[in-house]
Amino acid sequence: MPDSANRLGYVHSRLVRHSAESAAAIPDFGAEGDRIVILAGDRVLLSGDTALLTPAEASRAGVPGLTLFLGRLDGAPVFAAALPAEVAEAYDAEPPFRSNDLRSLAGEGRIAAHELGLLATAKSLLGWHARHGFCANCGTPTTLAAGGYRRECAACGTHHFPRTDPVVIMLITRGEACLLGRSPRFNEGMYSCLAGFLEPGETIEDAVRRETFEEVGLTIGAVRYHASQPWPFPASLMIGCVAEALDDAITIDPVELADARWFTRAEAAAMLEARHPEGFTAPPPLAIANLLVRAFVDGRV
Incomplete structure (x- = not known):
């Protein structure tokens, strides 16, 4: 592969998406080996040179209710969550966290390339959930399903899937x-x-x-x-x-x-x-x- 292809942002990912697992196998976040990426608007929370935070770090960051299960990285469950955009500046001023926007992270090369691909998945999914809380068929509020790769309408039974x-x-x-x-x-x-x-x-x-x-x-x-x-x-x-x-x-x-x-x-x-x-x-x-x-x-x- 040419060196220029290796430098492309968001194309490398070691995430094994959870579509290969049954819905019953989707874990809850919080076990010691779990990891989570947290976005605040367009900015990503970082601990050192990684965006993969431990449950203890996520607790200090104050993760809200909506948590998506992205899949597994080297066998460990990986999740994603979103915080309000204005929270990012507060974390920059208060260690151990700092934040950076996803474009800058891709340009600087300070985190592993495979994390950028995982973050691209997280950002796209979190953004889709933020914009698609209601059924396009009947207007009823929808609920998260399949760990976050689907939303369901209890009123008309329609399943909604993230768009690319x-x-x-x-x-x-x-x-x-x-x-x-x-x-x-x-x-x-x-x-x-x-x-x-x-x-x-x-x-x-x-x-x-x-x-x-x-x-x-x-x-x-x-x-x-x-x-x-x-x-x-x-x-x-x-x-x-x-x-x-x-x-x-x-x-x-x-x-x-x-x-x-x-x-x-x-x-x-x-x-x-x-x-x-x-x-x-x-x-x-x-x-x-x-x-x-x-x-x-x-x-x-």
Whole structure:
């Protein structure tokens, strides 16, 4: 596996999800060997260089009632819980805990890579429960089931399952150049791959072609899958593709993009290394866009 793939955020996880266990086997949190991850808004509580807290540490943190059973790590049960967002600052000022947001944790590399994947699962699940307390079929409050991987409606019997939103993210190539764009919300000078959500009844390839045409007016021919990445903001799956443009005349959608342009391999390499003469940069290694651009620079796409 290329080194750039090893640096991708949230893709590594040693969690054995509890779907292989029966509902009767789901444990309650509190045994000595149990571990729990606690989120306060977008921030994660840390003890030293780990987000896996012991029951004693969780007790000091004041874990609320909603506790999810994620599965097992090296045979030990692992849980997740959420605290109010405003609590995070108080823990930063009062050892033994500190907190950090999930993006920064992925960029800094201070905790084990496999914990990031586990935290991505926790954040996505906790966020889904916070937003889906009522049945979409009849409006009745739902209850947690299957350790947190399902919610059930006692009134109409409907089962609700956590959703993952698929997003295509594509590096557009034409000959020895690649196309990168700037969203208005990006940091100054940063360019990235185009991206967009899949729509119902749409293939990955057609989503790449539609999004590219909508954003920059290019017609796309061949589309190839390259890699994927969970993106827990709040619960997406980034599907990385490489696509071949059949023309090179760019027509920007100003609502979606502030700019888009073609870059040579040498320019893309300079952007990855933050040495482009105009100050242009690429996304950091934790993002799949970096992986796609690096693959282009290295001649692997």
